[in-house]
Amino acid sequence: MPIYLDYSASHPVYPQVRDEYLAFLDQCYANSASIHPLGREASRLIDQSRQQTARILDCQDDEIILTSGGSESINLAIKGYVEANPRLNKRIITSLGEHAATTETVSWLKKQGYDLVLLPLRPDGCVNLDAFAEALRQPAALISLIHVNNETGAVNPIERIVGLRNQLQSRTAIHIDGVQTIGRMPFSFKSAGVDMMSGSGHKVGAPKGIGWLLIRRGIHLAAQIHGGGQQRGLRSGTENPPLAGALAHALRLATEKLSEECVQVAELRSQLLSHLTTQNVNYQVLSPPNAVPHILMVAFPGLRGETLLHALSAKDIHVSTGAACSSKRKKDNPVLQAMGVPAELAGCAVRISLAAQNTSEEIYETASAISESCRRLIKT
Amino acid sequence: MFDHQEIILARFGEIALKGLNRGQFERRLIGNIKRRLQPLGRFAIELRQSRIWIEPVEEIADFEPILAAVTSVFGIVSASPVWRFGAEQRDDLQVLKTKAVEFIEQLIKEGGSFSFKVESRRSDKRYPLTSPEINILLGGHLLQTFPDQLRVDVHQPDFVLYVEVREQLYIYSRVVKGHKGLPVGTGGQGMLLLSGGIDSPVAGYMMASRGMELQAVYFHAFPFTGDQAKEKVIELAKQLAVYAGRLRLHIVNFTDIQLILRDHCPQDMLTIAMRRMMMRIAARIAKANGCRALITGESLGQVASQTLEALCTTDVVSPIPVFRPLIGLDKDDITQIARRIGTYETSILPYEDCCTVFVAKHPKTKPTLADAEIAEEGLDIDRLVEDGLVDLEEVRL
Numbered sequence: 201m202p203i204y205l206d207y208s209a210s211h212p213v214y215p216q217v218r219d220e221y222l223a224f225l226d227q228c229y230a231n232s233a234s235i236h237p238l239g240r241e242a243s244r245l246i247d248q249s250r251q252q253t254a255r256i257l258d259c260q261d262d263e264i265i266l267t268s269g270g271s272e273s274i275n276l277a278i279k280g281y282v283e284a285n286p287r288l289n290k291r292i293i294t295s296l297g298e299h300a301a302t303t304e305t306v307s308w309l310k311k312q313g314y315d316l317v318l319l320p321l322r323p324d325g326c327v328n329l330d331a332f333a334e335a336l337r338q339p340a341a342l343i344s345l346i347h348v349n350n351e352t353g354a355v356n357p358i359e360r361i362v363g364l365r366n367q368l369q370s371r372t373a374i375h376i377d378g379v380q381t382i383g384r385m386p387f388s389f390k391s392a393g394v395d396m397m398s399g400s401g402h403k404v405g406a407p408k409g410i411g412w413l414l415i416r417r418g419i420h421l422a423a424q425i426h427g428g429g430q431q432r433g434l435r436s437g438t439e440n441p442p443l444a445g446a447l448a449h450a451l452r453l454a455t456e457k458l459s460e461e462c463v464q465v466a467e468l469r470s471q472l473l474s475h476l477t478t479q480n481v482n483y484q485v486l487s488p489p490n491a492v493p494h495i496l497m498v499a500f501p502g503l504r505g506e507t508l509l510h511a512l513s514a515k516d517i518h519v520s521t522g523a524a525c526s527s528k529r530k531k532d533n534p535v536l537q538a539m540g541v542p543a544e545l546a547g548c549a550v551r552i553s554l555a556a557q558n559t560s561e562e563i564y565e566t567a568s569a570i571s572e573s574c575r576r577l578i579k580t
Numbered sequence: 581m582f583d584h585q586e587i588i589l590a591r592f593g594e595i596a597l598k599g600l601n602r603g604q605f606e607r608r609l610i611g612n613i614k615r616r617l618q619p620l621g622r623f624a625i626e627l628r629q630s631r632i633w634i635e636p637v638e639e640i641a642d643f644e645p646i647l648a649a650v651t652s653v654f655g656i657v658s659a660s661p662v663w664r665f666g667a668e669q670r671d672d673l674q675v676l677k678t679k680a681v682e683f684i685e686q687l688i689k690e691g692g693s694f695s696f697k698v699e700s701r702r703s704d705k706r707y708p709l710t711s712p713e714i715n716i717l718l719g720g721h722l723l724q725t726f727p728d729q730l731r732v733d734v735h736q737p738d739f740v741l742y743v744e745v746r747e748q749l750y751i752y753s754r755v756v757k758g759h760k761g762l763p764v765g766t767g768g769q770g771m772l773l774l775s776g777g778i779d780s781p782v783a784g785y786m787m788a789s790r791g792m793e794l795q796a797v798y799f800h801a802f803p804f805t806g807d808q809a810k811e812k813v814i815e816l817a818k819q820l821a822v823y824a825g826r827l828r829l830h831i832v833n834f835t836d837i838q839l840i841l842r843d844h845c846p847q848d849m850l851t852i853a854m855r856r857m858m859m860r861i862a863a864r865i866a867k868a869n870g871c872r873a874l875i876t877g878e879s880l881g882q883v884a885s886q887t888l889e890a891l892c893t894t895d896v897v898s899p900i901p902v903f904r905p906l907i908g909l910d911k912d913d914i915t916q917i918a919r920r921i922g923t924y925e926t927s928i929l930p931y932e933d934c935c936t937v938f939v940a941k942h943p944k945t946k947p948t949l950a951d952a953e954i955a956e957e958g959l960d961i962d963r964l965v966e967d968g969l970v971d972l973e974e975v976r977l
Contacts, residue, residue: 510803577803579842 203517203562208350208380208495208553214405217449224442232439245441252448256455257414258388265413265435266444270379270400271301273413277375277396278305280421281342288341295319295327296538298346302377321538324488325354336368343372348380351535351551352487353495362393373419379403383454384492395419406450410443461556466493468554468563475567481574486541486549499549502578508550511573517566519550582675584665588634590650593657593760609655609763612825616649647756652822654789656758666749671708676749677721683751684722688729695733700743707745714743759789764825767791771866772875774798776813779877779906781820781923782914786905787875788824795871797862799834809931814975819923821977830865831973837964847940849955851885852947855894861968863898874898879906884943893952
């Protein structure tokens with residue numbers, strides 16, 4: 201059996217979700233826009249799923265736009281917002297700790313004439329709030345920040361970010377990339393006070409191909425996909441009732457025992473580190489203390505992350521060296537660089553991302569495999 | 581309307597200069613073409629008057645892959661898709677006129693206006709017109725038929741309509757360039773050190789173009805190089821096999837040797853020591869598999885291990901000649917060839933290759949043989965070479 205420690209790249213589909221999804225595929229094949237009874241049944245499944253999703257994320261049904269995944273949601277949030285609000289200052293505030301879906305989207309907007317403010321990170325991986333306050337001295341159209349960093353697990357202080365925005369530029373909208381949030385920490389859209397939040401189904405145990413963008417009432421976006429006018433014209437394309445159902449189900453499973461599971465995952469994380477210590481492995485945790493326990497960026501000086509990844513995969517243990525979406529990059533890891541981690545150490549980092557499904561045995565086996573690889577491969 | 585058959589005419593160059601060995605070269609060339617075309621259908625292949633005629637035995641829907649396959653065979657200078665007709669009424673001029681019009685219609689169906697000329701060759705002198713007469717008659721007829729689309733330009737025409745009078749009539753216009761060179765298999769066998777970078781596949785291509793049959797060796801250093809790096813090299817070997825024909829790739833498990841070298845040798849001599857080991861092992865595999873030369877993608881001065889001094893230190897450990905066809909080429913020129921032969925995109929995939937693992941920050945650029953020998957002092961070289969020959973993996977492409 202493989203030992204899977206790459207949950208932040210993709211969470212396996214929960215078996216219950218898969219079974220229900222397959223049943224939905226058989227039952228709800230009609231187009232939810234059709235007015236015959238089968239179409240209405242498909243439409244009902246969408247409505248129910250939307251209601252359940254809204255309950256879990258603590259938002260209104262009509263604040264949810266279902267998309268194909270996190271990248272589409274982020275594109276819609278950023279491009280859709282600035283396009284719909286052309287009179288706002290052509291300035292976007294984001295950070296050096298963002299996922300490629302954000303950095304590439306804002307880079308594209310830069311080519312269209314927008315000014316970008318890239319907030320520096322503190323050594324703990326969070327946005328530097330002094331720099332943020334400084335950036336808010338001038339009006340901006342949009343703030344887009346990651347909530348839980350996908351590489352380090354660092355959690356940006358959304359409450360303080362929203363507070364500063366309210367105090368200094370109350371007309372500037374805030375979008376948060378919440379792709380790694382759900383299932384890792386509690387979240388309420390209503391209480392967060394942000395204007396938009398993106399998320400992705402396959403990070404919470406739904407199949408790939410579905411995500412969401414929450415848009416607070418009163419926030420206007422321009423559609424980025426045009427067509428039949430589904431989802432209030434904001435995201436055309438035939439809706440996908442089985443995937444919507446699977447998403448709602450997965451969200452429920454990912455959140456219903458969240459606090460219990462966070463404790464379990466934190467315990468697994470500390471077991472891993474303590475096994476490594478016991479086995480005299482030289483390691484350095486790069487994830488900050490406030491990180492969610494699910495994401496552990498850890499470096500083994502003298503052993504390239506990629507080499508360790510290969511060595512572990514030969515033992516059927518699966519980790520990554522950073523965001524899977526950027527695994528083809530050959531440059532230094534920009535998030536670690538922004539945190540001030542020396543390039544040489546950053547090159548020795550692997551990301552171990554855990555879930556409550558992992559067992560203590562798996563953790564022990566992983567620590568032993570790491571220890572063995574370090575002994576064999578690091579020059580003494 | 582009269583029927584025609586579509587066939588392919590392939591021309592060869594350098595072989596024609598061969599003397600008594602010519603037959604052997606031609607047989608090898610035909611054999612290589614046959615093998616290359618085998619997956620694409622059944623063909624009758626015939627050599628006549630220093631040209632190769634390739635006739636499909638069964639109906640072929642698309643000639644492009646066949647043309648691409650034929651022109652990728654070393655030894656072929658060019659190839660053309662040809663219409664053959666007139667088996668029964670060859671000397672009836674109406675036959676030639678009708679088919680030429682039909683052929684031109686196909687050629688200009690995209691629209692536009694073209695300049696052209698007709699160029700004829702009459703091998704069978706019994707035909708009622710001479711070559712210049714054919715040119716005049718057919719050119720005039722085509723101009724009359726397509727007054728708006730065609731005009732004559734005998735110096736720089738957009739296309740030439742070639743007519744050949746043999747036992748039947750042949751017309752064609754398109755000439756696709758081949759990769760020239762000599763048929764693979766006429767220049768012995770060589771063992772290519774294939775790394776996964778841009779250079780080594782080009783080096784293999786160049787030696788294959790001189791008729792050399794290739795085998796390749798790749799040094800895999802898992803986990804320093806991942807499986808993706810190995811798959812990349814297999815893919816490169818596959819792309820090389822398009823030109824080189826069959827190719828055997830030998831994969832050496834190099835990790836333990838590399839670790840021993842890393843722990844034993846001074847950092848600034850590590851790459852040289854590693855390359856010397858690779859040469860020794862490659863030469864052993866070469867000899868065991870009938871290869872009488874090694875081939876590398878080294879280019880003088882490109883990196884520290886490719887200075888003259890460095891090359892001398894690696895050269896001496898190989899008991900067989902080391903061919904370095906890129907030695908005098910600029911990186912840009914090598915890249916251009918890589919793009920042309922289709923290996924470039926694979927080569928630049930960002931996976932570690934065996935040569936970049938453990939690269940010293942300041943390697944010695946002018947190592948002496950003594951430096952290399954001192955670096956290896958205390959190592960049981962023979963034993964390490966033997967270790968490298970254990971667990972050899974072979975991939976046939």
